[in-house]
Amino acid sequence: MVVALGSFGILFACLLFMYAALRSQAVAWPPPGLPELPLFLPLVNTGVIAGSSAMFVLALDALEGGRRSRAVGFIASTFALGCVFVGLQLLLWSRLADAGITMRTGALGTVVYVLTALHALHVVGGILALAYWLAFGLRDVLASAIGGAVRGGSRGGLAAHSTMLRLCGMYWHFVGVVWVVMFVTMFLL
Amino acid sequence: MSSVMTKADVEAAQHLQHAHVEPKDFLRRYVFSIDHKYIAKQFLWAGLIFLLVGGILAMLIRWQWAFPMKPVPGVGKMLFPHTGGVITPPAYNSIFTMHGLIMIFFAITPIMIGCFGNFCIPLMIGARDMAFPRLNMYSFWVFLLSQMLVTASFFVELGAAAAGWTTYPPLSTNVGTPGLGQSLVVLALFVTGIASIMGAINYITTVIRFRAPGMTWMRMPATVWGLWLTSILNALFVPVLGSAGLMLLFDRHFGTQFFVTGAAGGIGDPILFQHLFWIFGHPEVYILILPIWGFVIDFMSFFARKPAYWYKGSVFAMIAVTVLSAVVYGHHMFVTGMSPLLGQAFMLLTLVISVPAEVLFLNWLHTMWKGSIRLTVPMLFALGTVFVFGLGGLTGIYLGTISTDLYLHDTMWVVGHFHLTMASAAFLGSFAALYFWFPKMFGRQMNQKLGNVHFWFSAIGVTAVFCGQLLAGYNGQQRRLYDPFQYTYIAHLRGLNQLTSYFAFALMLGQLAFIVNFFHAIFAGKKAEKNAWDVGTLEWTHCDSPPVYHNFDDIPTVLRGPHEYNHPEVLEKLGKDWIGQAERMPGETGEVIVAAAE
Ligand code: HEM
Ligand SMILES: [Cu+2]
Numbered sequence: 198m199v200v201a202l203g204s205f206g207i208l209f210a211c212l213l214f215m216y217a218a219l220r221s222q223a224v225a226w227p228p229p230g231l232p233e234l235p236l237f238l239p240l241v242n243t244g245v246i247a248g249s250s251a252m253f254v255l256a257l258d259a260l261e262g263g264r265r266s267r268a269v270g271f272i273a274s275t276f277a278l279g280c281v282f283v284g285l286q287l288l289l290w291s292r293l294a295d296a297g298i299t300m301r302t303g304a305l306g307t308v309v310y311v312l313t314a315l316h317a318l319h320v321v322g323g324i325l326a327l328a329y330w331l332a333f334g335l336r337d338v339l340a341s342a343i344g345g346a347v348r349g350g351s352r353g354g355l356a357a358h359s360t361m362l363r364l365c366g367m368y369w370h371f372v373g374v375v376w377v378v379m380f381v382t383m384f385l386l
Numbered sequence: 387m388s389s390v391m392t393k394a395d396v397e398a399a400q401h402l403q404h405a406h407v408e409p410k411d412f413l414r415r416y417v418f419s420i421d422h423k424y425i426a427k428q429f430l431w432a433g434l435i436f437l438l439v440g441g442i443l444a445m446l447i448r449w450q451w452a453f454p455m456k457p458v459p460g461v462g463k464m465l466f467p468h469t470g471g472v473i474t475p476p477a478y479n480s481i482f483t484m485h486g487l488i489m490i491f492f493a494i495t496p497i498m499i500g501c502f503g504n505f506c507i508p509l510m511i512g513a514r515d516m517a518f519p520r521l522n523m524y525s526f527w528v529f530l531l532s533q534m535l536v537t538a539s540f541f542v543e544l545g546a547a548a549a550g551w552t553t554y555p556p557l558s559t560n561v562g563t564p565g566l567g568q569s570l571v572v573l574a575l576f577v578t579g580i581a582s583i584m585g586a587i588n589y590i591t592t593v594i595r596f597r598a599p600g601m602t603w604m605r606m607p608a609t610v611w612g613l614w615l616t617s618i619l620n621a622l623f624v625p626v627l628g629s630a631g632l633m634l635l636f637d638r639h640f641g642t643q644f645f646v647t648g649a650a651g652g653i654g655d656p657i658l659f660q661h662l663f664w665i666f667g668h669p670e671v672y673i674l675i676l677p678i679w680g681f682v683i684d685f686m687s688f689f690a691r692k693p694a695y696w697y698k699g700s701v702f703a704m705i706a707v708t709v710l711s712a713v714v715y716g717h718h719m720f721v722t723g724m725s726p727l728l729g730q731a732f733m734l735l736t737l738v739i740s741v742p743a744e745v746l747f748l749n750w751l752h753t754m755w756k757g758s759i760r761l762t763v764p765m766l767f768a769l770g771t772v773f774v775f776g777l778g779g780l781t782g783i784y785l786g787t788i789s790t791d792l793y794l795h796d797t798m799w800v801v802g803h804f805h806l807t808m809a810s811a812a813f814l815g816s817f818a819a820l821y822f823w824f825p826k827m828f829g830r831q832m833n834q835k836l837g838n839v840h841f842w843f844s845a846i847g848v849t850a851v852f853c854g855q856l857l858a859g860y861n862g863q864q865r866r867l868y869d870p871f872q873y874t875y876i877a878h879l880r881g882l883n884q885l886t887s888y889f890a891f892a893l894m895l896g897q898l899a900f901i902v903n904f905f906h907a908i909f910a911g912k913k914a915e916k917n918a919w920d921v922g923t924l925e926w927t928h929c930d931s932p933p934v935y936h937n938f939d940d941i942p943t944v945l946r947g948p949h950e951y952n953h954p955e956v957l958e959k960l961g962k963d964w965i966g967q968a969e970r971m972p973g974e975t976g977e978v979i980v981a982a983a984e
Binding site: 205311 | 625
């Protein structure tokens with residue numbers, strides 16, 4: 198997983214390098230005639246994704262402490278915040294388009310759209326994984342609530358998959374960190 | 387010579403890798419197999435088929451340079467019906483582009499890394515399978531998808547990619563190469579990159595986690611070292627190519643302007659593509675040579691019946707190259723107008739990276755020195771590899787030096803250089819490996835005589851063809867010219883080019899010996915012995931030919947390195963000139979035998 202994340206990381210690093218290179222060659226930034234990029238939405242989104250990472254940390258803590266339903270609750274909030282992030286990102290794109298920045302409007306549009314879209318794609322991947330574990334956890338909790346064993350019981354409960362969950366978490370934090378770097382370089386600076 | 391293993395270590399190793407049960411149904415066994423040995427064969431077939439395609443394309447290039455504007459005999463009428471068999475300029479561009487890309491990404495890579503990486507790593511480190519067998523299977527199917535994309539690109543309007551294997555913009559943007567084929571091929575590169583990364587993750591993890599007890603890093607066969615370091619480079623640098631390809635695709639289809647500029651009306655920067663391409667591209671050439679170095683280090687020792695000379699030095703040299711390969715890429719861009727200071731830095735680093743290569747070279751010679759050399763087919767191919775690689779390495783010095791590169795850049799000299807180093811070495815080295823492990827893979831022997839014929843045609847062929855290209859380049863012939871002889875200053879090179887082409891045709895003809903040998907051996911070859919070459923690595927000492935599904939009934943406990951030949955004590959006590967990595971000397975202790983529990 199570390200290796201895989203390293204590879205993803207390099208992909209994004211290259212894209213950011215392109216951004217830096219294009220920006221350093223531009224006469225003015227943002228290019229003349231285009232508005233400043235909005236700051237508010239991305240800022241909120243940074244909070245959202247940081248929060249969701251925190252939720253996942255809590256989920257793993259709870260699981261370690263043997264409090265399974267709490268853990269499932271936290272996974273659910275991670276998942277929900279992830280969805281909010283994608284939603285806000287869609288909103289951001291529509292705002293940008295309204296302001297006249299599209300993929301075809303020169304270097305600015307080029308980098309902003311490609312980077313955020315690629316990132317969003319990775320977030321969606323994470324959300325799918327979270328959804329899977331959420332469903333898994335819910336079934337686990339429900340099954341023990343009604344006293345029966347989990348169907349397909351040989352696979353064990355949520356706790357038996359803590360390694361997979363940890364890896365899932367690593368990925369999720371990674372996606373979060375990438376966003377923070379993108380936020381700082383593209384929207385803040 | 388002994389090592390201390392605790393019983394707990396051994397049990398831990400056994401536990402980590404329970405034996406999988408061989409599946410019974412047809413699909414899981416022969417199509418969607420998760421067995422690394424079977425996936426290796428799948429990669430082998432996929433690679434060999436594309437090697438043939440790439441070879442045919444090379445023949446078309448050679449035909450064009452020997453007899454421009456003359457119809458291609460035989461297949462010509464079928465391939466270029468509108469011109470009566472004459473290669474047109476656009477077709478020619480496609481041909482040399484696809485030749486390069488197919489050979490590198492869809493022929494040599496699957497054979498060398500896909501096939502031998504899969505086959506050798508688990509068997510040589512004493513593992514029952516890869517760390518992630520299912521990921522391994524996906525890696526192959528993703529790779530196959532990329533091959534299909536390439537195949538499809540030949541059949542779309544305007545033909546396959548035609549912007550050179552380097553795919554430089556602006557030529558590779560919609561302005562230069564409008565067809566869908568170019569996009570399909572760039573997409574195929576992206577997809578094949580995903581397959582490579584999946585494989586790399588698997589190989590890296592497997593080597594770190596699944597070595598048999600006692601298999602320390604310095605006891606690993608050099609083959610495994612080479613494949614492992616290659617995987618690291620793959621994981622680090624293939625994403626760079628991925629990002630460049632992705633941006634190019636966006637430029638081509640979604641109107642972004644990463645690389646579009648000038649008359650095409652954008653503010654992108656095409657030179658940035660070159661940076662990204664070569665940040666990947668230079669490590670890529672080492673991706674293709676590191677496994678070969680590994681094979682050669684091992685084969686020199688196996689067939690000179692001597693310990694590998696300064697084995698640690700060779701390993702450190704490979705590690706040094708892996709690290710340095712990341713910081714020399716600028717030597718491909720000396721003529722892009724980079725700052726002279728930067729150019730000097732890249733020149734220095736480039737010359738520094740040749741030092742480890744020389745260490746390896748001297749170690750090979752030293753290993754052979756006074757050895758009792760057995761000229762088996764794999765050894766012949768390994769010697770050929772050393773020869774062409776040495777020759778190619780020398781020609782590289784002139785390219786790494788700025789003053790001479792300004793003249794030689796973009797001439798046939800470059801083409802000769804990289805074909806000797808990368809193409810010929812990978813070509814001969816892969817065959818060395820194939821002849822060596824064939825008995826283990828298929829349980830049958832290949833014919834030695836046909837192997838010899840194949841070797842001499844191949845070795846003389848590549849040397850003559852690529853030295854011919856060097857000569858042409860030295861005389862100023864630019865690369866990629868449709869009809870070189872329309873320029874008066876090189877018109878006199880026609881004879882040289884024709885001669886070179888005849889050697890190329892002979893080289894192709896010689897491959898028939900391999901094809902016949904290969905199929906004959908698979909279906910009717912003599913049964914191979916368990917240890918076909920009297921060597922001490924685990925796949926030969928502890929596995930049948932071919933190995934059982936889970937490779938090892940008991941995971942062996944390794945006691946020594948892979949290159950113990952003609953050791954006086956072994957000669958005296960065991961009466962043979964080799965000893966297995968996990969074989970006990972009489973009276974040697976420190977070994978714990980644990981039966982496979984599952
Ligand atoms: C087996 C016999 C081979 C022959 C006769 C041959 C011949 C050629 C020729 C004539 C060219 C065109 C040079 C130009 O760009 O003007 C070429 C290019 C190239 N070949 Fe080969 N080749 C062979 C094997 C290989 C192998 C095994 C590889 C890969 C490992 C390879 C990789 C390349 C590459 C990368 C290019 C550059 C394409 C480009 O610049 O667009 N070749 N080859
Ligand atoms: Cu290079």
